[in-house]
Amino acid sequence: MLKISEFAKLAKTTRRTLIFYDEKGIFSPLETTENGYRYYKPDQLYQFEFISGLRQLGLSLEEIQQVLYESDSEKLDQTLQEYQVKIREDIQHLKTIDQLLEVRRSYQPSFQDLALYQPCLRRELGQEFWCSERSVDCQPEDIAKLYANFTAELGQLQRQVTSQTGFLTELALDNASHYMSAAFRFIKAKNCLGSQVLTKLEKPAGNYVTVKVDNTLEGILKGLKLMQELVKEQKLRICDFLWQLNADEDLIKNASSQYGILQYQIIEGEYDDVSL
Numbered sequence: 001m002l003k004i005s006e007f008a009k010l011a012k013t014t015r016r017t018l019i020f021y022d023e024k025g026i027f028s029p030l031e032t033t034e035n036g037y038r039y040y041k042p043d044q045l046y047q048f049e050f051i052s053g054l055r056q057l058g059l060s061l062e063e064i065q066q067v068l069y070e071s072d073s074e075k076l077d078q079t080l081q082e083y084q085v086k087i088r089e090d091i092q093h094l095k096t097i098d099q100l101l102e103v104r105r106s107y108q109p110s111f112q113d114l115a116l117y118q119p120c121l122r123r124e125l126g127q128e129f130w131c132s133e134r135s136v137d138c139q140p141e142d143i144a145k146l147y148a149n150f151t152a153e154l155g156q157l158q159r160q161v162t163s164q165t166g167f168l169t170e171l172a173l174d175n176a177s178h179y180m181s182a183a184f185r186f187i188k189a190k191n192c193l194g195s196q197v198l199t200k201l202e203k204p205a206g207n208y209v210t211v212k213v214d215n216t217l218e219g220i221l222k223g224l225k226l227m228q229e230l231v232k233e234q235k236l237r238i239c240d241f242l243w244q245l246n247a248d249e250d251l252i253k254n255a256s257s258q259y260g261i262l263q264y265q266i267i268e269g270e271y272d273d274v275s276l
Contacts, residue, residue: 007040114212119230126205130198132186147255150186163189166245176224208263215260223262238264
């Protein structure tokens with residue numbers, strides 16, 4: 001027979017752990033004397049290692065008890081198989097988190113080279129975004145609620161991942177004065193984790209009239225006016241959708257960063273002689 005300290009050394013555990021398992025009815029000594037001394041037989045080591053292994057796998061004490069007291073081998077196999085499925089799901093979840101953290105770590109804003117209120121023509125790669133439902137004429141409180149609903153649909157993981165955010169606004173450049181009443185959608189660049197809930201849209205690859213502005217009403221209207229002048233000067237035709245992208249990830253007001261990027265796509269065939 002082994003004293004508790006001797007068995008703990010043999011099992012590479014602690015006296016406290018053995019007492020805890022005994023109190024929880026998980027693993028008990030062969031004998032407990034009237035004065036509280038616990039004695040174990042050496043063969044109990046094999047059962048303890050099995051219990052310790054289940055604990056390291058993450059099974060709760062209740063789940064371990066269920067395994068220990070399950071006399072039907074088929075039911076025991078089924079219980080362990082179900083737990084194996086859960087472990088594989090947890091592994092996949094951790095892999096997804098690892099991928100998203102890598103996306104966040106490697107994220108680099110793509111508009112750092114732009115100067116404020118200096119409109120230019122810029123070639124962009126195609127990009128997929130998740131988008132919210134179409135909304136019109138919102139006050140700041142409404143925008144906050146819509147944004148909260150949008151990010152809730154994205155899910156907890158997606159909210160933590162840095163990627164391009166902003167708005168897609170239905171606004172012809174000739175109607176820039178109607179900016180405040182134009183319909184819009186929140187957008188967030190799609191990354192490695194899929195969503196079964198949100199609608200996806202694509203920002204086409206191509207050439208864009210682009211300007212960096214202060215993300216205030218005055219700054220946006222000033223930027224739109226400068227874009228009008230450039231479009232007229234270059235005799236361009238552009239699409240009637242305004243891409244409003246946040247210049248960085250720190251949103252401070254109306255789901256916008258301090259600076260924003262305004263872009264209109266140039267219709268193909270109209271920029272052949274334009275210097276980009």
